[in-house]
Amino acid sequence: MRSDKANTVVIGGGLVGMATAYGLVRDGVDVAVLDEGDLAYRASRGNFALIWVQGKGAGLPPYTMWTRQSATIWPEFARELEDVSGVELHLSQPGGFNISLDEGALGRRAAMLQRIDDACRGLPGFPAEGSFSVIDANELRKYFPEIGPEVVGATFNPLDRHVNSLLLFRALHIAFKKLGGRYLPNHKTATITPGNASFDIATEKGSVSASSLVLAAGIDNGRLGKMVGLNVPVRPQRGQILVTEKMKPFLRHPIQTLRQTNEGGLQIGDSVEEVGHDLGLRLGVLSVLARRAVGIFPHLKNVNVVRSWSALRVMTQDGYPIYDESRDHPGAFVCTCHSGVTLAAMHANVVAPMIKLRRLDDACGAFSTQRFHVPAAA
Amino acid sequence: MFQRLPDISGTTVHFSIDGKPTTGIEGDSVAAALLVAGHNAFRTTAVSGAERGPYCLMGACHDCYVEIDGTANQQACRIRLRDGMSVLTQHGKRDLGR
Secondary structure, three states: OOEEEEEEEEEOOOHHHHHHHHHHHHOOOOEEEEOOOOOOOOHHHHOOOEEOOOOOOOOOHHHHHHHHHHHHHHHHHHHHHHHHHOOOOOOEOOOEEEEEOOHHHHHHHHHHHHHHHHHHOOOOOOOOOOOOEEEEHHHHHHHOOOOOOOOOEEEEEOOOEEOOHHHHHHHHHHHHHHOOOEEEOOOOEEEEEEOOOOEEEEEEOEEEEEEEEEEOOHHHHHHHHHHOOOOOOEEEEEEEEEEEOOEOOOOOOOEOOEEEOOOOOEEEOOOOEOOOOOOOOOHHHHHHHHHHHHHHOHHHHHOOEEEEEEEEEEEEOOOOOEEEEOOOOOOEEEEEOOOOOOOHHHHHHHHHHHHHOOOOOHHHHHHOHHHHOOOOOO | OOOOOOOOOOOEEEEEEOOEEEEEEOOOEHHHHHHHOOOOOOEEOOOOOOEEOOOOOOOOOOOOEEEEOOEEEEEHHHOEOOOOOEEEEEEOOEOOOO
16 A cells, blocks of 8 residues: 655545645645545535625624635635636625515515624624615615516625635636646545544555645545544435526626526525435425525526536534534644635635634634533433 | 538528528527528627537537527527528627517
8 A cells, every 4th residue: 555645635636625735735735635526525526615704603703704814815716826827716806685585585685694693793894884785676776787676685795705616616626737736536435534633544546645634535534534533413405406508697796596607507405405415406495495496586487407416415403514623632633614615715815714724713613513512401 | 510411301491591581491499490591600600709609519519509589599500490580690799688
């Protein structure tokens, strides 16, 4: 068996792992990424490509602020990544809408967003005038003349944006390699053995030793975390997506359930199912997605769907990210979340520099695994 | 480039390509009628604008898109020619509502 060495090993070559690994090599760290092969569960290939702020952080203001910071620094992160990789990311940042077909749902949504704002008011950088606006159907027609009669209104957040997430994925891989990082596919991690100030990682294709380790393996982080004394409660949560034929651009803004890609196809999505590792598609769910899209834009009823797929979100118990370092085995970090696109800028520009210094600072405190160490109520 | 085999005949069907009156014969697919009428490029692509025409002629490649009677992105190889059809070559992406 081959044996290799790296200063830092990142386990997982998806968006979370690659954004972190890119941030590390850019700061001069010697990094190897250990990845599975093409058949890995790969949320990075199936996601909805939103950089999304509205609605994030109900119950945890630091998550609202973390997400806002990511959306704010995204343009600068994108510019640099485009320069290094030569790949255009098609970042579009005109603000995003959540469109409602139901008066009650719109009211509940506005109240939820208001609670998030109330919890964040006064925090540094949070806008005094609030983060969102509620727009009625008549005003919404100024943005989307094609909306149908069922639409009652929308919520809008100017920080919401979208990007071509497949090109983001490719750009991170290209930039990582250009900056000297080593990407090792088909190296699924079997075991991690913590040693004296180092970790031995046995993979299906030889072993690698490293003085520092980042777990960014998505839903496999639960299994890997146990090997280095980290409790990482993550589970798969399925989302299904419809993609239409390419059309002339008519959507100038992303909508939470609907966006038009830079090449013209529409992505229709935002389903949530708890079905374990099942990557199947269900006509019932897809028809709800299609029905909702046609309710918003009736013209879509004649448009052909050319693809559909499902992917597994990486969900923590409470839905917030986990950033932590093992207390038993310092140097072993975990970085996991379900928003690998939205938070890519934070992982590359904020989390990676902390991992380089081997210390997660207070900004990550709210995202530690300590929050799960609460005795269950009787 | 394409010619009918000498033993193929049938009732004449009248239709138009980009507004120009043309004829095919009953039983033609729209794609076959367009090819016989001398059209090789049916559309330009949605992304680069390059010309495309029928490639597989069996419904798989989606390169033969045309607009038929007001609906865009129709596979010409899978639709039978009808009298009075208005066929438009397609340029780039489909418009919402067409």
